[in-house]
Amino acid sequence: MTHYDVVIVGGGPAGLVAAGYCLHAQLNAAILTPELGGKVNYPFALRGFKPENIVWGAQLVAQFEQMLAGARAVPHLATQATAIEPVPDGRFLLRLREGDPIMARTVIVATGAAPQRLYVEGEREYWGRGVSFSAISHAPYFAGRDVAVVGGGRRTLVAALELAQIARRVYLIAARPQSMAELPEAAYVQALPNVTLFSNWEVQAIVGDEFVTAIQLVGINGETRQLPVDGVFVQFALLPNNELVRHLVALDADGHIIVNHRCETSLPGLFAAGDVTNIQSEQVLVAIGEGAKAALSAWEYLVTHP
Ligand SMILES: Cc1cc2nc3c(=O)[nH]c(=O)nc-3n(C[C@H](O)[C@H](O)[C@H](O)COP(=O)(O)OP(=O)(O)OC[C@H]3O[C@@H](n4cnc5c(N)ncnc54)[C@H](O)[C@@H]3O)c2cc1C
Numbered sequence: 001m002t003h004y005d006v007v008i009v010g011g012g013p014a015g016l017v018a019a020g021y022c023l024h025a026q027l028n029a030a031i032l033t034p035e036l037g038g039k040v041n042y043p044f045a046l047r048g049f050k051p052e053n054i055v056w057g058a059q060l061v062a063q064f065e066q067m068l069a070g071a072r073a074v075p076h077l078a079t080q081a082t083a084i085e086p087v088p089d090g091r092f093l094l095r096l097r098e099g100d101p102i103m104a105r106t107v108i109v110a111t112g113a114a115p116q117r118l119y120v121e122g123e124r125e126y127w128g129r130g131v132s133f134s135a136i137s138h139a140p141y142f143a144g145r146d147v148a149v150v151g152g153g154r155r156t157l158v159a160a161l162e163l164a165q166i167a168r169r170v171y172l173i174a175a176r177p178q179s180m181a182e183l184p185e186a187a188y189v190q191a192l193p194n195v196t197l198f199s200n201w202e203v204q205a206i207v208g209d210e211f212v213t214a215i216q217l218v219g220i221n222g223e224t225r226q227l228p229v230d231g232v233f234v235q236f237a238l239l240p241n242n243e244l245v246r247h248l249v250a251l252d253a254d255g256h257i258i259v260n261h262r263c264e265t266s267l268p269g270l271f272a273a274g275d276v277t278n279i280q281s282e283q284v285l286v287a288i289g290e291g292a293k294a295a296l297s298a299w300e301y302l303v304t305h306p
Contacts, residue, residue: 003103004030006298007094009081009244010110012038013284014274014291016064018108019074021295023067027302030102032077032094036065038112039275040284043128046141047211047230060288077102084109084244090269090305105305106269106298109257110291111241113275113282118150118234122206126232130212135159135233136282142167147231148215150203152176157185159235160195170195171227173217175202201225206232240276252278263294269305271298 006022008015011033022029040058068074083095084107092104115133117123123131132138135149139162146169149160157180160172172189177199180186189195201217204224208214215232217225240255250258250266256278263271273294274287281287 001101001103002030003105004028005104005302006030006106006108006295007032007092007102007104008108008110008295009033009084009094010038010112010241010274010276011036011076012110012112012274013040013061013287014038014112014294015108015110016061016068017288017291018110018273018295018298020064020067021292022298023074025295025299026073027299030075030077031068032079032081032096032102034078034080036068036076037061042133044132044138044141045129045211047130049141058284061284081244084248084270086248086267086270092269106271106301108263108291108294108298109245109265109270109272109276110274110287110294111244111276113238113240113256115234115238116236118203120203120205122208122212123232123234126206126208126212129210130208130230131206131232131234133234134282135162135235138231138233139163139166142231144168145230146228147171147233148173148203148227148229149233149235150174150215151235152179153237154180154183154185155237156180156235157183157189159233160189161185161192163233164189164192164195167231168194171198171215171229172196173198173201173203173215175200203232238275238282242276245270245272261293262297263290264297269301271301 005027006029008031019031080097085093148171150173204218205216257272259277271294273290
């Protein structure tokens with residue numbers, strides 16, 4: 001069986017940068033991930049939009065990919081982890097979808113979080129051309145435009161509040177408004193003059209030409225309505241990819257791995273970074289910083305637990 005000092009699970013910005021730092025520290029490390037880049041490769045374009053003065057997280061992450069490929073000191077195991085099992089001597093056995101299990105003294109979990117989809121006509125087609133799953137990433141590009149926000153929880157309400165400051169009109173579509181009625185943010189949203197709430201309406205389709213032009217709704221009595229918009233923000237809670245460790249470490253109420261300021265989880269030797277954790281992330285640059293921290297903490301753990 002192959003043994004490593006550090007195994008990084010996940011090849012998004014957090015995992016790639018953690019691997020880069022392991023390389024820097026000359027650790028015996030491997031990165032275990034089916035692909036490299038994670039969510040940085042999600043597309044984004046908008047009618048009449050010319051990106052200026054923005055940081056391309058994908059470019060930063062590509063530098064780390066090149067660093068790993070060039071040095072060949074951090075092997076890329078191009079498959080998924082299917083289980084992480086602590087063994088009595090404090091190490092971890094990792095089972096892989098393809099290939100033999102491997103052993104690690106420390107593990108960094110950087111498996112990210114997945115957006116929840118609507119699965120309606122036009123969602124896939126206009127993904128990145130008006131359909132967005134991340135208001136904190138894309139809201140600034142909708143200044144003066146009309147947008148729809150779809151969802152039913154705190155993340156939905158916060159997106160509506162943020163977009164209301166930037167966009168001209170915000171249509172908040174909540175098929176089940178009772179799921180957010182008790183939240184304090186609901187009252188703030190209702191007080192905004194440029195937010196219109198569509199309670200008990202469901203999204204039937206997202207329509208457009210090259211880009212999104214409208215969202216089509218259906219009411220509880222079957223009536224339909226089309227709202228002209230440039231953007232549709234699908235803002236249900238992100239689902240943290242915590243399957244590997246949910247029985248091993250403390251999670252918050254939404255399923256994020258709880259980490260402290262050193263990216264330590266509740267299990268010694270197991271670290272976590274990026275969107276899978278309870279750190280306010282959902283941005284490439286935050287995930288990059290968290291990945292660096294996790295690797296530095298794992299390095300310190302290794303030298304202090306010989
Ligand atoms: C639609 C959308 C658009 C966004 N746009 C922007 C933007 O414009 N700017 C910005 O800063 N941020 C943006 N973000 C947020 C940003 O993409 C994330 O914050 C960032 O990618 C998180 O990095 P991560 O490494 O934690 O996770 P991810 O990027 O999600 O990477 C997770 C990695 O883990 C791997 N993995 C998962 N499970 C396993 C397993 N069992 N075994 C092995 N590997 C596994 C995956 O294959 C992937 O490589 C956007 C997010 C979304 C959803």
